[in-house]
Amino acid sequence: MAAEDWRRFIGGIVMRRSKSSSILGKVILFIIVAAFSSGVYIYQTEPDFLLDRFYAVVYPGRQEVEPEIFLNEKPAYFEIIGKEWQTKKNNGEWYTAPANDERIDSAVPTGMQSKPSSIISSTSDKLIVNVDKQPDQVDLKILKTDSGQVVLEGKAELAKLPLPKQNGNFTYELTMRWSPGQNPYQGKYVLAIPVTVKVPAQFIFSTERLEQGQLLEITAYYAGDPEDVIFEQSIYDKFRWFSEDGSLRGYLPTNYNVKPGTYPIKYGVKSQGTEETQLIEILEHKYHIQYLTVNTKTEAETRNDEAYAEYNKYYIPVRNQSEPSRYYTDSFLIPTKGRLTTEFGETRYVNDQPTSYRHLGLDIAAPAGTEVMASNRGKVVLARSFLLTGNTVMIDHGEGLFSVYHHLLNISVKTGDIAERGQKIGEVGSTGFSTGAHLHFMISYYNANLEPGFFLVGQPITYENYKEYLQ
Structure with missing residues (x-):
């Protein structure tokens, strides 16, 4: 073959290879572009035919949480008794992963016997919950294991779960919620944590x-x-x-x-x-002595055998019984404002004659008709008129604590009512054994009378400080 023919032959081969390479390159480029476009499409639209593991790869930070419980830094047993979880896809739809119960089994730490109870022996013991995504809301219900009675319920902090104020076996039912908001996920986990409390009194x-x-x-x-x-x-x-x-x-x-x-x-x-x-x-508290002048007609009508018999029969027995639980949760308030005319515990001379009793409360002088409020929430156990104390209201606040209101102009409640804190129960008057319009206000533990000031302002209310509190 002549040299010229060889050149033509070789040139043809090179040309054909060059054309083939060009076509191959275009094919590869097309495949790359198509694959990229398909990937972008799949990433953005996320059609239903995708496998579940696709979401685990694409959204690793949106997957279900893996809670851990620790008692004094040691792993503690728990069960997941309720679980809901959704991941927000790029197309705005919510994806729910298929149920997987394997995670419940993993709640038993390695080497630990099945379902052991966390034993708390000190109030300083620390029971905490760790999760890789902080929930927006945490609610805790502590139940007695044997009866199911709820002993504590409310919001909780994962950094230290509260303890019941009694010994025994309990189940902590912990509910954690994640709301969508700014998060690309939402869900709820309910954990059951067995706890045994053995704390010294x-x-x-x-x-x-x-x-x-x-x-x-x-x-x-x-x-x-x-x-x-x-x-x-x-x-x-x-x-x-x-x-x-x-x-x-x-x-x-x-x-x-x-x-x-x-x-x-x-x-x-x-x-x-x-x-x-x-x-x-x-x-010791220094009690004053008071000298009181009372109209003899008023004294004769209100301090006599009939008055004392009525008082002993219908008044005294009422404070012998009290609701065994508190009606109130707030502090006590001053029932009316005015001028202090008699302190708690004073001894008295009435018309220059010594009395055998102490003054059992505070006398607050105020214009007739001034509103009188219930000092705290409680049950009205007495609401009637007496010769000695006039129109009288007695409120049982529970656990032996009573507040009493004497000499009212009128009464706005009846026996059996639940009086709310600050509710009007009557008006200042001068009924019964009284020298003028005032409220005689008492607080007692059963029949043992107490200084009302300790409940109202944290100290005795006296002639020296009453203007700060009563006016």
């Missing part, structure tokens, strides 16, 4: 020093049955416990009948083998 005294007329409150947590509690004291001979949500609460009233001094209180729990002593100091 704790006794809390409201104060170690109090003044005559003040009420001492004692709260016992994790003490159990009141019959198992040791509580020995000489301040008040009718002491009793009230039970609330597994804790115990009791009161020791003091007034002019309790001598100043230091009183030991022995307390503990028999079954726990504990016994301690708390010293309580009662300080």
Whole structure:
């Protein structure tokens, strides 16, 4: 073959290869563009034929949470008893992953026996929940395992779940919610955490020093049955416990009948083998002496055998019984404003004759018709007229605490009513044994009268400070 023919032959081959390479390149480019376009389309439209694992790859930060429970930094057992989760796709639709129960089994930490209960033996123990996505709302319900009784319910912090105020076996039902808002996911998890509480009894005294007329409150947590509690004291001979949500609460009233001094209180729990002593100091309050002049006709009509018989029969017995739980949750308020004319605990001379009793409350002088409000929420247990105390209202606030209102012009409530805090119950008057329009206001623990000022303003209301509070 001539040289010229070889050149033509070789040139043809090169030309054909060049054309083939060009076509191949175009094909590859087309495939790349098509694949990219398809990927963009799939990413944006997310058609239904896509496999579930596509979403796990594309949205790793939107997947279901993996909760963990720790007691004092050690893994604790729990169950997922309810789960809802949705991921927001790029096309705006919500995707729900298929159910997967494997995660429930993983709640048992490696090497731990099946369904062990977390044992809490101290109030400093820390039960926490870890999740990789912080929920928008956390609600906790603590139930007794044996009865299902709810002992605590409300909002909770995952950083430290609260403890019930009693020992026993409980189930923590923890509900976590994630709302869409700014999040590309939404859902709800409900966890069941078995917890056993074995905490030593704790006794809390409201104060170690109090003044005559003040009420001492004692709260016992994790003490159990009141019959198992040791509580020995000489301040008040009718002491009793009230039970609330597994804790115990009791009161020791003091007034002019309790001598100043230091009183030991022995307390503990028999079954726990504990016994301690708390010293309580009662300080003296300087009570005034009042000289009162009363119209002899008024005195004769209101301080006589008939008046005292009526008072002893219908008034005195009412404060012997009280609702065993509190009606109120707020603080006490001053029932009316005016001028203080008599302090709590004063001894009296009436028409120059000494009396055998103390003044049992506060006298607040105000114009007749001035509104009188219920000092706190409670049940009206007495609403009637007496010769001695005039138009009278008595409210039981629960757990032995009463407020009483004397000499009213009229009465706006009836026996059996639930009076709300601040509700009008009558108007200032001068009925009964009275020298002028005023409210005689009392607070007592059963029949033991107390200084109302401690409940109203945190200290006795006196001639020196009443303008700050009553006017």
